[in-house]
Structures are given as structure tokens and as C-alpha cells.
Amino acid sequence: MLYLSNADVDALLDMKACIESFELAYRAAFEGTAVNGRRSDMITATQREDGGVYSLKMVGGIVPASGIGAVRINSDILSFPSAGGRTRKVKVPAAPGDRWVGLILLFSTVTGEPLAILPDGVLQRMRVGASSGLALRHMARGDASRLAILGSGWQAHAQAMAAAAVRPLSEIRIFSPNPDNARAFAAALEGRLNIPARAFVAPEEAVRTADIVLCATNSLQAVFQASWVEPGMHIGSIRDGEIAPEALLKAGRIIVHDPGNMGSDHLVVAKGLTHKEGSKQINSDPRLAKIAAAPSLAELVAGAASGRQSADEITCFLNFHGLGYQFAAAGAVLLDRARQAGLGHRLPSEWFTQDVHS
Amino acid sequence: MLYLSNADVDALLDMKACIESFELAYRAAFEGTAVNGRRSDMITATQREDGGVYSLKMVGGIVPASGIGAVRINSDILSFPSAGGRTRKVKVPAAPGDRWVGLILLFSTVTGEPLAILPDGVLQRMRVGASSGLALRHMARGDASRLAILGSGWQAHAQAMAAAAVRPLSEIRIFSPNPDNARAFAAALEGRLNIPARAFVAPEEAVRTADIVLCATNSLQAVFQASWVEPGMHIGSIRDGEIAPEALLKAGRIIVHDPGNMGSDHLVVAKGLTHKEGSKQINSDPRLAKIAAAPSLAELVAGAASGRQSADEITCFLNFHGLGYQFAAAGAVLLDRARQAGLGHRLPSEWFTQDVHS
Numbered sequence: 001m002l003y004l005s006n007a008d009v010d011a012l013l014d015m016k017a018c019i020e021s022f023e024l025a026y027r028a029a030f031e032g033t034a035v036n037g038r039r040s041d042m043i044t045a046t047q048r049e050d051g052g053v054y055s056l057k058m059v060g061g062i063v064p065a066s067g068i069g070a071v072r073i074n075s076d077i078l079s080f081p082s083a084g085g086r087t088r089k090v091k092v093p094a095a096p097g098d099r100w101v102g103l104i105l106l107f108s109t110v111t112g113e114p115l116a117i118l119p120d121g122v123l124q125r126m127r128v129g130a131s132s133g134l135a136l137r138h139m140a141r142g143d144a145s146r147l148a149i150l151g152s153g154w155q156a157h158a159q160a161m162a163a164a165a166v167r168p169l170s171e172i173r174i175f176s177p178n179p180d181n182a183r184a185f186a187a188a189l190e191g192r193l194n195i196p197a198r199a200f201v202a203p204e205e206a207v208r209t210a211d212i213v214l215c216a217t218n219s220l221q222a223v224f225q226a227s228w229v230e231p232g233m234h235i236g237s238i239r240d241g242e243i244a245p246e247a248l249l250k251a252g253r254i255i256v257h258d259p260g261n262m263g264s265d266h267l268v269v270a271k272g273l274t275h276k277e278g279s280k281q282i283n284s285d286p287r288l289a290k291i292a293a294a295p296s297l298a299e300l301v302a303g304a305a306s307g308r309q310s311a312d313e314i315t316c317f318l319n320f321h322g323l324g325y326q327f328a329a330a331g332a333v334l335l336d337r338a339r340q341a342g343l344g345h346r347l348p349s350e351w352f353t354q355d356v357h358s
Numbered sequence: 359m360l361y362l363s364n365a366d367v368d369a370l371l372d373m374k375a376c377i378e379s380f381e382l383a384y385r386a387a388f389e390g391t392a393v394n395g396r397r398s399d400m401i402t403a404t405q406r407e408d409g410g411v412y413s414l415k416m417v418g419g420i421v422p423a424s425g426i427g428a429v430r431i432n433s434d435i436l437s438f439p440s441a442g443g444r445t446r447k448v449k450v451p452a453a454p455g456d457r458w459v460g461l462i463l464l465f466s467t468v469t470g471e472p473l474a475i476l477p478d479g480v481l482q483r484m485r486v487g488a489s490s491g492l493a494l495r496h497m498a499r500g501d502a503s504r505l506a507i508l509g510s511g512w513q514a515h516a517q518a519m520a521a522a523a524v525r526p527l528s529e530i531r532i533f534s535p536n537p538d539n540a541r542a543f544a545a546a547l548e549g550r551l552n553i554p555a556r557a558f559v560a561p562e563e564a565v566r567t568a569d570i571v572l573c574a575t576n577s578l579q580a581v582f583q584a585s586w587v588e589p590g591m592h593i594g595s596i597r598d599g600e601i602a603p604e605a606l607l608k609a610g611r612i613i614v615h616d617p618g619n620m621g622s623d624h625l626v627v628a629k630g631l632t633h634k635e636g637s638k639q640i641n642s643d644p645r646l647a648k649i650a651a652a653p654s655l656a657e658l659v660a661g662a663a664s665g666r667q668s669a670d671e672i673t674c675f676l677n678f679h680g681l682g683y684q685f686a687a688a689g690a691v692l693l694d695r696a697r698q699a700g701l702g703h704r705l706p707s708e709w710f711t712q713d714v715h716s
Contacts, residue, residue: 006712035402037416040395042682044422046467054467056427058395058416064402069414073429074716075465075472091715095471099711103463103472107433109404109412113453114433114461117475121714128716154714324400351703353457354364356479356512357449358432358486 001352002344004118004334012337013123015158015165018130018330019137023301025063025329026134030302034063034325036258037071043078052077052092061324066332067109070324072120075101084177087220106331114352115335116344120327121154123334127326128319129158131297132214132236135255135317137166138300138307140234144211145170150203150223151216152176152185155238159214164193167212172197175206204228215242226250231312238319251316253308254294258323294318359710360702362476362692370695371481373516373523376488376688377495381659383421383687384492388660392421392683394616395429401436410435410450419682424690425467428682430478433459442535445578464689472710473693474702478685479512481692485684486677487516489655490572490594493613493675495524496658496665498592502569503528508561508581509574510534510543513596517572522551525570530555533564562586573600584608589670596677609674612652613663616681652676 004012028034037060046054055076062069077092093100102120107113136144144167149156152174160172172189174197176182182199190197200206207213207228215237217223224235226246235251237243248254295305297317308315338344362370386392395418404412413434420427435450451458460478465471494502502525507514510532518530530547532555534540540557548555558564565571565586573595575581582593584604593609595601606612653663655675666673696702 003709005709006714033403035400037398037400037414038396040398040416040418042393042395042418042420042427044393044420044427044467045391046422047425048468054420054422054427054470056395056418056420056429056465058398058418058429060398060400060414060416060431062400062402062412062414064404064412067405069400069402069412069433071414071416071429071431073418073463073465075427075470076715077468077470093713093715094469095466095711096469096707097711097713099471099708099713100715101465101470101472101711102716103710105431105461107414107431107459108453109402110406110435111452111454112412112433112435112459113457114459117710119710119712120716121712124716125714154716345709347705349454350457351361351363352461352475352477353453353455353459354477354479355451355455355457356364356483357434357451357458358460358478358482358512 001114001347001349002116002338003347004116004338004344006119006122008338008343009118009122009334012341012343013126013330013334015126015129015133015161017333018126019133019162019165021329021333022130022134022326024065025325026298026301028063028065029325030298030304033065034061036061037324039321046077048077050079052079059322059324061326061328062109063325063328063332064109066329068328068332069107069109070327070331071105072322072324072327073103088218089220104327104331106335113349123327123330125154125158127330128155128238129162130330131257131326132159132238132317132319133162133166134301135236135297135319136163136212136234139253139255139315139317140167140212141232141308141311144234146210148173148207148210148213149216150175150206150213152181153216153218156185156216159216159236160189163212163214164195169195171195173200173206173210174198175200175203217242229314231314233314235316236319240320248291248316250314252313253315254291254318255297255300255305256294256318257320258296259294359472359705359707360474360696361705362474362696362702364477364480366696366701367476367480367692370699370701371484371688371692373484373487373491373519375691376484377491377520377523379687379691380488380492380684382423383683384656384659386421386423387683388656388662391423392419394419395682397679404435406435408437410437417680417682419684419686420467421683421686421690422467424687426686426690427465427467428685428689429463430680430682430685431461446576447578462685462689464693471707481685481688483512483516485688486513486596487520488688489615489684490517490596490675490677491520491524492659493594493655493677494521494570494592497613497673497675498525498570499590499666499669502592504568506531506565506568506571507574508533508571510539511574511576514543514574517574517594518547521570521572522553527553529553531558531564531568532556533558533561575600587672589672592673594675594677598678606649606674608672610671611666611673612649612676613655613658614652614676615678616654617652
């Protein structure tokens with residue numbers, strides 16, 4: 001049983017390897033050999049005075065070909081502050097030392113034993129990036145070189161790394177509502193990727209003539225507008241509601257991460273195009289059928305759904321909700337490399353196994 | 359962050375304290391403040407030569423009043439041998455040292471931080487026992503003194519402890535298909551509880567004139583038959599299918615652990631009384647409505663459903679499937695006691711928290 005830190009994961013795992021492991025895992029998922037567990041989101045009141053709520057999330061998955069089952073747990077204090085007419089979901093660093101809590105456990109499918117426990121921060125960022133990268137590889141124009149990123153946080157960074165891993169980028173444009181964050185992010189990207197990166201104060205200027213636009217914000221309102229859509233663009237989003245519904249409807253080809261994870265309750269993306277009757281969400285706009293019928297990334301990767309059909313086509317990938325088998329796929333690569341490099345702390349395996357069973 | 363062993367849990371937690379913590383948690387669940395996560399059961403092929411399959415299960419829950427969120431993970435190799443016309447589900451001890459794998463993680467609802475990690479063996483046994491004990495307290499006759507147990511394993515032991523915690527037992531009768539196991543179990547119980555305990559070779563003799571019959575086997579076939587039912591009996595089962603459907607239908611009052619966890623796919627209990635039309639399970643016997651409409655243990659504990667109404671009434675508790683908040687409730691007691699006693703290994707908290715978030 002190995003403990004790995006975020007620094008270990010960062011040192012061991014690279015975006016390219018992550019995308020390659022996903023290519024195999026998504027194909028296996030399409031074939032039905034890799035599986036995804038049911039996601040559970042629990043939210044309760046908590047004994048805090050700041051109005052926060054407690055959130056406990058679980059997701060899991062298995063990639064038998066890699067010999068790994070994975071569970072990811074997030075234990076968060078959430079608050080929902082409003083500023084400038086926008087409501088944001090904020091994870092409060094409420095753990096000692098002003099820290100957050102997300103954990104991944106990796107298990108052997110051959111012996112059942114736990115093989116590793118690690119914080120989820122770096123792997124989580126990489127896996128969201130890697131699924132965007134995998135979709136990009138199958139959907140963006142082969143010569144796509146101008147990347148625009150809306151957002152400047154942790155997730156935005158991974159989106160940039162993923163695009164750079166699969167397309168020959170010549171420039172990166174960054175928009176963030178906070179100009180300092182945008183500038184700092186552009187500088188960091190330029191240093192890490194050796195690709196010119198520039199901050200923009202107006203989002204529509206950042207995305208103009210971009211081949212690829214990736215939204216990676218924590219906004220609960222639309223950050224990408226319909227009037228910004230251009231022929232040939234590939235548009236990605238990691239959060240439901242980031243892309244204005246009318247922009248989505250302009251896309252000739254939409255792929256969703258996993259339709260099974262996109263219940264109508266979650267489909268904020270179509271806000272304004274649906275209405276509720278009792279507890280049931282009713283699609284009042286027939287164009288919504290396009291989104292509801294969108295194939296999954298697994299179908300795209302396995303060739304059961306088509307990728308881009310022409311240079312002018314507008315393509316869109318909705319990268320919502322984690323799939324548990326992502327953590328198993330990337331976790332298998334991580335474990336192999338950790339063993340080879342001798343990284344991580346060993347914990348007594350017998351602590352985490354037992355001589356009884358239920 | 360504390361590591362606790364099964365021996366620690368065994369030393370710290372007693373059945374009475376567990377039942378008391380459940381009484382509060384089930385009431386909170388009825389009021390909607392304690393919550394139960396969605397259970398996820400994943401099963402895949404595995405690269406083994408013995409025909410086993412890999413099973414990864416997750417369940418979770420939160421009891422905000424106790425300040426604890428809990429996740430339980432089981433990582434098992436399963437095989438399904440047949441012997442004597444019965445099919446059994448066997449968990450193969452495939453981890454190094456011939457061991458099994460089940461883990462519980464406890465989190466603070468106030469800070470989000472992980473507070474403990476422990477194997478699930480002892481707590482799992484106690485929580486199945488404690489929920490049976492809680493039901494028994496509200497359902498069995500107040501003067502019930504003759505206990506019969508069908509089964510002699512790990513779970514059977516906890517069922518006996520639970521019954522002894524809430525009723526003035528005068529004798530315990532044990533049946534197991536393996537007479538040696540039955541005798542050893544009877545001797546162990548007599549030693550631990552100081553109550554006369556006797557092994558039986560015929561199950562119908564063990565249950566005759568018993569006030570309480572608790573089934574705790576790993577049989578996938580019925581082990582308790584309809585002709586054995588007597589007036590005033592309280593009958594419990596921890597596994598779907600243990601009680602013959604016709605025996606169930608004789609009960610005047612049935613309580614199920616949680617109806618939300620009893621999907622028609624799982625309702626083997628009603629085998630022979632249902633049939634499938636496509637993917638839908640059809641109740642072909644109208645008497646099944648009694649089972650389908652049975653109240654939950656939370657409703658019983660909160661007083662929204664009635665317990666026993668007369669000395670002659672036949673009552674039945676179906677204790678299937680874990681509820682995540684059980685682990686949070688018992689976990690809170692466990693943590694308090696571990697801190698007071700100074701038990702457990704301390705692990706660096708900063709390993710399991712992080713300075714980044716997703």
C-alpha cells in the first residue's frame with residue numbers, strides 16, 4: 001500500500017500518457033469491459049456559522065485490462081457567494097491549514113488489495129484535461145493552432161496542457177474576469193509550454209478567430225455566447241451551463257462525456273429551453289433533441305460515433321461529471337511509474353486488509 | 359487522521375452503544391437530516407484462473423448531528439461454488455496473506471478533513487447486528503427470551519449480541535448445516551454472553567417455540583420455511599431470499615431496512631411470486647403488495663410506523679443492504695472513544711488533505 005502525494009503524481013504523470021491510457025479505457029468502456037460506478041452526491045447541513053453546507057461525493061470505476069479499480073471521494077465545505085450578478089460555487093478550505101479534501105484509492109482487480117491512496121488534486125486536473133484532450137484529438141481540426149481559454153484556474157491549466165498535447169498550438173489566449181489572474185496564467189503557460197500566451201480583458205476578443213475554445217470556469221452562468229461561434233471552431237466545456245444554449249445549438253456535432261451522467265436534473269445547459277412539470281423536466285424546444293441524443297466520448301473513441309466531418313464544422317464537447325474508470329486508467333499508469341521510480345511512502349498492507357469478511 | 363484496526367474497533371465499540379447511536383441516526387434520517395448515499399456495485403471480469411470475478415462496492419452516508427460523513431468500500435474477489443444443491447457466494451481471501459479487503463473512511467462534516475481509516479470487518483458486523491437489534495427493540499415481544507439463530511458465522515455472532523443487548527434472553531439455539539460450526543458457535547456465545555446456548559442438527563427443532571428467529575447465513579436459497587412460523591414470533595433476515603416467501607406472507611407486520619434499497623431487481627425474497635416482462639419485474643401475487651409497501655426501520659424508530667400490536671402478532675424485519683449513515687453513526691462513537699482511549703495509529707493529516715482543489 002503506497003501513499004502518493006500530489007507532488008509525486010505531478011512528477012510521475014504527464015498529459016500525453018494520461019490521454020493514451022484514456023484512449024484504451026474509453027474503448028474498453030464502449031466494449032463493456034471497463035465499468036463506471038454510480039455516482040453519489042450527498043449534501044447536508046453542517047455545524048458551521050458561515051452558512052456553508054457539507055458535501056460528500058463518491059465515484060468509482062474499474063479497468064480490468066489495467067488490473068485497477070478506483071474510488072474517488074470528495075469531502076467539501078461548500079458556499080455559494082454572489083458577486084457582480086454571478087453566483088459561484090466555492091469550496092471552502094476548511095481542513096486544518098486551510099486545506100481541501102479529495103482522495104483516490106486504487107485497488108487490484110486480481111487480489112482485491114488496496115495498492116495506493118493519494119490526494120486527488122493533480123490526478124483530477126489531469127483527468128478532466130485528458131478527456132478534453134481525447135475529445136479534441138478526435139474532433140478539432142488537425143491544423144488547429146489558436147487556443148482560447150476562458151478561465152485561469154487549476155482546471156484551465158489542464159485544459160491548456162491537454163490541447164498542447166494533441167495539437168500543434170501556435171498561440172494561447174486567456175480570458176479571466178480577474179485580469180491579474182489572466183496575466184499570471186498566461187505567463188505560467190508560456191513558461192511551461194514554450195508557446196506564446198496572452199491575457200485578454202474582453203472574452204470575445206480572446207475567442208475571435210480561435211480554432212479551439214475551452215471553457216474552464218467555476219461560473220454557474222454562461223461564459224461563452226452564441227454570437228462568438230465561428231465556422232470550424234471546436235468548443236469545450238467542463239461545467240454544465242458554461243456555454244449559452246443558443247451557442248450549443250449552432251454546433252454541427254456535439255459529443256457528451258457520458259449521457260448516463262447527464263440526467264435532466266443536471267441539464268442546466270438547456271436552461272430556458274426546458275420547463276418543469278411537477279418533478280419532470282420537459283423539453284420545450286425541439287432542438288434540444290440534438291443535445292439529448294449526443295453520442296458519448298466512448299462511442300467517439302471506439303469509432304461508433306463520427307468525429308469532425310469538414311474543416312468548417314463546429315464541434316462541441318461537453319465534459320461534465322467524472323467517470324470513475326478515468327481514475328483507474330490514469331491510476332494504473334501512475335502506479336507503474338511510482339514503482340519504477342521508487343516514489344511514495346509505503347504503509348503496512350496488513351493495516352488495510354483483514355482476516356475477516358462481512 | 360487515525361488508523362484503527364479491527365482489534366481497536368472491537369475493544370472500543372459495544373453493541374449497546376451502537377444501537378443507541380443508530381436510534382438517533384434513524385430518527386434523523388426520517389427527519390431528513392441524516393442522509394444515505396447512492397450505493398454502487400461494480401462487477402467485472404478479472405485476470406484470474408479460478409473463474410472469480412472482481413467486485414468493487416461503495417456506500418456512504420452523513421449524520422450531521424454527529425459531525426461525521428462515512429464511506430465504506432469493499433474490494434472483493436467473488437466465486438460462486440455449488441454444493442449439495444445450494445449455490446453460495448464466496449469472498450475469496452485473495453489479498454496477500456489470504457486476506458479480505460473492506461475499508462471505512464470517516465470525515466468531519468465541519469472541516470471536511472478525513473478523521474479515520476479502518477478495515478470494515480468488526481464495524482460491519484456490529485452495524486448489521488445493531489440494525490437488527492434496533493428493529494427487535496421495537497418489534498419483538500418485550501418478554502421474548504428464546505432466541506434461535508440460523509447460521510454460525512461472523513454475522514450470526516453479531517445478531518446474537520444484538521438480541522442479547524435489547525431482550526432478556528434465557529436460551530440461544532443454533533443451527534448450522536455444519537454441526538461442528540454450530541457447536542463451536544454455541545460454546546463461544548455461552549462464554550461471551552453467559553446465556554445457555556445449544557447447537558441443533560435440525561433447523562426446525564432450533565426454531566420450535568423460539569420467540570425470536572434470526573437468519574444470518576450466506577445461503578442464496580430459503581433457510582426458514584413457512585411451516586415453522588409460530589404466533590408471536592419475531593423473524594429477522596440479513597439476506598434477500600433467506601426467508602421463504604410463504605413464510606413472509608404469514609407475518610402480520612413487516613419492516614424493511616430501507617425500501618429505497620430494495621429495487622425489484624434485488625427482491626429475490628419474492629422469487630416465484632414475480633415474473634419478468636422485458637426488463638420489468640411484475641408482481642403476479644397480490645399478497646406481494648404487503649412486502650412492497652412495508653415501512654422502513656427509520657419510520658418505525660421515528661414512530662411513523664407502528665411496532666408490534668399484540669403478543670401473538672408475527673413480526674418480521676428484512677435487514678438487507680447497508681445504509682451509509684450507519685457507518686457515520688457508529689463511526690462517531692468509535693472516534694470519540696478512540697480519542698479518549700488514545701488508541702490507533704496517527705497518520706500525518708496533511709497527507710490526506712491538499713492545498714489545491716478541483
